[in-house]
Each structure stands twice: as structure tokens, then as C-alpha cells.
Amino acid sequence: MNKIIFSILGIIALYGLYGVININKINAHASDIANEVQSPVVMELFTSQSCSSCPSADKLLSDLAQANDNIIALSCNVTYWNHLHWEDTLSKEFCNIRQRQYVHALQSRGPYTPQIIINGNDETVGSQAGKIKFILSKQNKLENVSLLIDEEKNLKVSLQNMDEGIYQILLIPYADDVTQSIPKGENRGRTVHYTNPIIKVIDLGKWDGTARDINYDLSNVQNIKGAALLIHKNSSVGNIVAAGKAEI
Numbered sequence: 690m691n692k693i694i695f696s697i698l699g700i701i702a703l704y705g706l707y708g709v710i711n712i713n714k715i716n717a718h719a720s721d722i723a724n725e726v727q728s729p730v731v732m733e734l735f736t737s738q739s740c741s742s743c744p745s746a747d748k749l750l751s752d753l754a755q756a757n758d759n760i761i762a763l764s765c766n767v768t769y770w771n772h773l774h775w776e777d778t779l780s781k782e783f784c785n786i787r788q789r790q791y792v793h794a795l796q797s798r799g800p801y802t803p804q805i806i807i808n809g810n811d812e813t814v815g816s817q818a819g820k821i822k823f824i825l826s827k828q829n830k831l832e833n834v835s836l837l838i839d840e841e842k843n844l845k846v847s848l849q850n851m852d853e854g855i856y857q858i859l860l861i862p863y864a865d866d867v868t869q870s871i872p873k874g875e876n877r878g879r880t881v882h883y884t885n886p887i888i889k890v891i892d893l894g895k896w897d898g899t900a901r902d903i904n905y906d907l908s909n910v911q912n913i914k915g916a917a918l919l920i921h922k923n924s925s926v927g928n929i930v931a932a933g934k935a936e937i
Contacts, residue, residue, distance in 0.1 A: 719749055722822045723756030728830040729932045731761045731919060733806045734815045735788045736883070738777040739770035741875040746803030746815030751866070751884045761917050761934050763863060764886045767802060775874030779867060779886045787890060790926040809921055809929035834918050834933030842907040842937065846918055851898040851931065857921045858893040862907060865914045888913060892925060913937065 734750045736743045747764070754762035765784035766777050788800045795812055797804075803815030808828050813820040835847045844860070863885040870880045888910060893903065907913055915936030922928045 719752035719756060719818060722818065722825060723753055723760065725822070725825060726757045726759045729759055729761055729833050729934075730825065730828070730831070731763070731806075731808050731917070731929050731932050732821075733763045733765055733787075733809075734884075735765050735767055735784060735800070735802055735804045735806070736815065737767050737770040737780065737802045738869060738871050738876060738881065739773040739775050739874045740802040742814075742816070743803045744876065744879060744881045746805065747881050747883055749816055749818055749821075750805070751882050754884045761932055762884045763861060763917060764883045766883070766886065767800070769800075770802065773874045775871060775876075778869055779883060781887070781889075783890055784887065787926065794924070794927045809919070809927050831929060832920075832931035834920065834931050836916065836918055836933045836935035838907065838916060838935045838937050840937065842910070842913065844903070844905040844907050844916060844935075846903040846905075846933075848896070848901050848903065848920075848931075850900045851920075853898050855923055856896040856898060856930070857923070857925045858896050858903075859919045859921065859925060860891040860893050860905060860916055861919065862888045862891070862910045862913045862916045864888055864912045885914070885917075896920070 732750060734746060736747055750762050753760050765787060766779040766781060767784045767788060768780040768782055769785060771777055771780060791806050792800050797812050804812055805815035806812050807824050808831060811824045813824060837845045867883045867886055868880060871877060915934060917934040918932065919929050920931040922930050
């Protein structure tokens with residue numbers, strides 16, 4: 690009996706050690722990824738407080754955002770797991786819609802969490818740091834967009850000339866990071882940190898690539914910390930060619 694008990698304890702200890710090693714790998718990979726990012730990179734993480742696989746992806750996104758200011762990290766909490774005994778306090782229906790649009794545009798295997806979209810044109814499981822690093826290694830560099838938000842929440846954007854074409858401009862206000870204790874559901878008892886949760890997605894219309902300035906009043910947007918501006922090629926999802934962010 691004692692041998693059985695010690696064997697079980699040994700397995701538990703090894704499992705716990707594996708968990709620590711795994712977390713350390715994620716942190717190391719986050720540092721490796723951040724060191725390679727020299728221009729804007731947009732990372733949209735579709736996540737949920739009711740998804741037991743999501744906290745590791747939420748942490749990785751937080752680590753990346755803190756490690757390199759060129760990383761435009763955005764959390765978009767979906768609603769479709771809200772039936773699992775807990776309603777996500779950050780969930781938005783528009784996150785479901787945007788994720789479904791990406792699934793269609795990228796012909797991926799369907800909406801899931803945690804799903805991370807990188808520069809609008811590639812996706813993977815949001816906790817797979819090695820895959821994220823590989824995706825970034827084959828991405829084209831994005832043009833940097835200059836944004837400024839003053840204390841009255843007036844946004845000023847300066848767009849430089851780009852190749853003639855059809856572009857879609859999206860403005861994405863986001864809130865302060867949120868640390869949420871989850872008392873029910875699959876993440877019961879866990880406390881999870883969410884980075885730059887998206888407040889809304891504002892379509893600023895099409896653009897032909899000719900230099901222009903944009904002014905936008907964000908004073909009606911509650912709890913705003915900052916905003917990202919994404920320029921997609923051809924449509925409101927898919928390939929992002931330029932991006933920027935600013936905080937108040």
C-alpha cells in the first residue's frame with residue numbers, strides 16, 4: 690500500500706513540476722517573440738472566462754504586451770461559452786461576429802477559444818508560443834500609423850501615402866486591463882488577467898491609400914484606456930497592412 694501511495698505522490702509531484710516547466714517555457718517564448726518584433730504586430734485574442742484552456746493564452750498575451758510596445762495586443766471575449774454556469778463579464782456579441790468573419794476569411798477550422806489572429810492573416814491556438822513565433826517569422830512588416838489621443842479623448846490620425854488600392858480602416862477603443870476572479874464554471878477559483886479588452890469596433894470606412902488626416906471624437910466611449918487603428922486590405926478582416934495605437 691505504501692508503495693502505491695508513494696507512486697501516486699510521485700506522479701502528482703511530476704505533474705506539478707511539468708506545470709512549472711511549462712509556464713517557464715511560455716515566459717521564455719514570450720521574451721523570444723518580443724525581442725524579434727521590430728514593427729507593429731496586431732494580435733487579437735478571442736477568449737472567454739468560461740474556457741478552461743484560455744488562461745494560459747491570456748497570460749501569454751499579457752506577457753507579450755508588456756515586453757514590447759510594438760505588439761498591439763487586444764482581447765476580444767466571446768459570448769458563446771456563457772451557458773457554462775458563468776457569464777463572462779467582458780463578453781461582447783461583436784467579438785463572436787468578428788471571429789466568425791475571420792474564420793470565413795481565413796478558412797480556418799471554425800471559431801474556438803483561445804484563438805489568436807496575427808496581423809489579420811494567420812491564426813493559431815493562443816497559448817502556442819512556438820507557433821506564434823513561427824507565424825511572426827513569415828509575416829510582412831506593417832506600416833506604422835501615427836495616432837494621438839488628447840485628454841478630451843479627441844483622436845488624431847495621420848495616414849501616409851500607401852500603394853493605391855482599397856483599404857478598410859477600423860478604430861478599436863480598448864479599456865484598462867482587467868483582473869477577474871471567476872467563482873463558477875470551468876475556471877472556478879481562478880483569477881485571470883485580460884489585456885486591453887476591446888470596447889467596440891468602429892468602422893471608419895474605405896480608403897484609397899492617399900495621405901489624409903482623420904479626427905474622431907471618443908468622448909462618448911466609456912472606460913477608454915486607448916485605441917488601436919487597423920488598416921485591412923480590401924475588407925474589415927483579413928490582411929492588415931498598417932496599424933498603430935495610442936493611449937490617453
